[in-house]
Amino acid sequence: MKPSPLPLVKLLSTGPEDTVHSKELTELEVETLKENMSTAHKRIEHLTELSSENEATVMRLEEQAKILKEEIRRLERNQQREKEAANMEYLKNILLKFLSLKVGDERQQLVPLLTTMLKLSPEEKTTLDAAA
Structure with a gap:
């Protein structure tokens, strides 16, 4: 059972010796606090590890996106060259026709x-x- 917080008026009217710290903590409460702290530290470590993994994943995905964008640009240039090559063939035929x-x-x-x-x-x- 948790102790209820003191009302603000009572807290302001009492001295430091009369507050919550004046009560001695039992061994059970101390043990519970240690378990809670241990659990909290484990959760923090786990979340830190997850955060690091997520950062690594984001960096890897950004690098992949950069590579894919470069590949798309290369393919677009190749398509433009192919289109120009088709035009070049057409131009050659027209020029030959003109000369003949x-x-x-x-x-x-x-x-x-x-x-x-x-x-x-x-x-x-x-x-x-x-x-x-």
């Missing part, structure tokens, strides 16, 4: 396409028009 045709309307129809794909300046477009 005789000067005239068909060659002139390929000029806007080559201008767009090669991102030609107006002066370069004029030169290509003259060649078509």
Whole structure:
């Protein structure tokens, strides 16, 4: 059974010798307090260990996330290269077609396409028009 706390008025009106400390603790109470302290220390140690494990897990997961993000960026760059390679094949075919045709309307129809794909300046477009 726990002793009830003193009311504030009584606590303020009594001296230090009249407070809770004036009562002697029994051996049973001392033993109970020691057990409670031991249990509390074990819980603290356990929670500290769990906290350390959680911190290690968080660090490992952050490192994995960093690696995965780098891998995603690498894959995106590879996809862009593949896309550009497909465009390069298309450009090659159009350029071969342009060179194989005789000067005239068909060659002139390929000029806007080559201008767009090669991102030609107006002066370069004029030169290509003259060649078509």
